[in-house]
Ligand SMILES: Nc1ncnc2c1ncn2[C@@H]1O[C@H](COP(=O)(O)OP(=O)(O)O)[C@@H](O)[C@H]1O
């Protein structure tokens with residue numbers, strides 16, 4: 001059974017613009033999938049349906065068999081805890097340290113403090129930022145900030161990792177580095193879905209590609 | 220369960236840290252709450268002391284009946300018997316003019332004056348303890364006694380105390396209304412403080428929601444913030460009132476000493492101070508709750 005499945009999903013924004021039309025696909029547990037397409041194709045719109053940031057206008061989105069569109073508001077936080085999200089805009093908190101940024105998801109889920117600190121350091125270690133835990137994220141380079149976002153996304157050990165343009169503002173070397181980190185998580189069984197408009201990066205990986213074109217899924 | 224308790228501790232600590240980060244703004248809020256609460260609190264203390272004074276002066280209704288000086292003992296006894304039988308009278312005590320004079324002579328200051336007088340200037344007196352607390356009935360009885368030919372004057376002893384008592388009751392009501400109005404005002408102080416805080420923490424709130432924070436989780440630090448403003452305001456109010464108190468007490472003691480009496484202001488028992496802090500805490504919490512309910516809900520991650 002797919003861990004993520006969309007069937008006949010349409011997303012129409014309040015203005016009437018249809019960002020997604022009749023989109024259907026499934027992603028199996030442990031898969032790594034790229035979502036590509038031109039700017040404005042609807043990648044971000046699609047990714048936002050998964051953690052119920054936006055709701056589909058028509059069609060169904062299932063995660064782990066759960067109908068996301070039908071979730072009550074009270075249940076949404078618990079869905080989000082099963083997902084690791086790397087956002088297009090990084091959303092780092094610059095009034096606290098690197099370590100505290102990674103701690104946030106753990107505080108939210110109420111993990112034991114000592115265990116949380118251990119987990120946060122493990123996540124920072126995996127993205128090569130353990131030495132920088134006390135610094136402010138503003139002092140990190142673009143690639144490092146993006147790696148920090150990845151650490152924050154995985155610290156809760158989600159079964160699904162979703163990233164929106166994680167390489168957008170990075171130089172080629174940093175971009176490859178980031179994708180390799182995602183690859184490593186996928187190696188240990190995490191389902192990974194990455195949206196990117198950068199075809200050349202996708203070509204480096206032998207992963208399945210879903211291509212969006214003006215809101216429709218192309219073959 | 221443990222995680223939940225821990226989050227309460229963390230929220231509380233986070234709220235206090237945030238307050239400490241903006242000491243000036245917080246200071247103004249706390250001072251606003253403090254000054255506003257000091258008003259009814261000071262009034263309450265003043266009223267309680269007045270009430271104590273009134274009680275000490277004997278709020279028990281009493282009539283003093285002064286006989287004309289040429290009234291003989293048989294007439295006095297007749298009036299006394301009549302009064303003892305009257306409705307609403309609990310006890311009648313006789314203070315003879317000779318006894319009254321003896322008592323006054325025991326006072327060194329008065330003895331000199333009395334010695335200069337040729338005869339006893341004092342009248343016989345009946346002191347009547349009334350059973351009912353009904354001022355109208357007491358008034359009626361006083362009028363009836365006054366009409367007796369042997370009686371020179373009737374004094375309604377508790378009258379001023381009763382009037383004070385009535386005034387105190389009005390005062391208490393007015394204070395309660397004032398406190399209620401101010402409480403509503405203070406709710407808005409906390410409401411606005413929390414609203415500002417929510418606006419400045421918008422990014423953090425959005426992010427917390429994106430990583431799976433429940434509404435209750437996001438709301439909690441703000442509730443603590445509101446409660447903290449309230450409690451700190453309550454402490455400020457207590458400090459203001461106590462400061463005024465100490466100044467006043469010294470002056471009052473000096474005044475009382477000049478009249479040869481002693482007078483002490485009475486403060487509140489610790490339980491009432493605790494209740495006041497709890498009350499101000501609840502005010503702050505309520506404002507924060509309203510603010511958080513209104514503004515946190517509007518923050519949805521994009
Ligand atoms: N909140 C919104 N309201 C209205 N239109 C939107 C909104 N978000 C995105 N769009 C439109 O939907 C289309 C797809 O956007 P998006 O999903 O961000 O594409 P991509 O991520 O592939 O660049 C764009 O034309 C964009 O202008």
Ligand SMILES: [Mg+2]
Pocket residue numbers: 043044045088164165
């Ligand atoms: Mg996008």
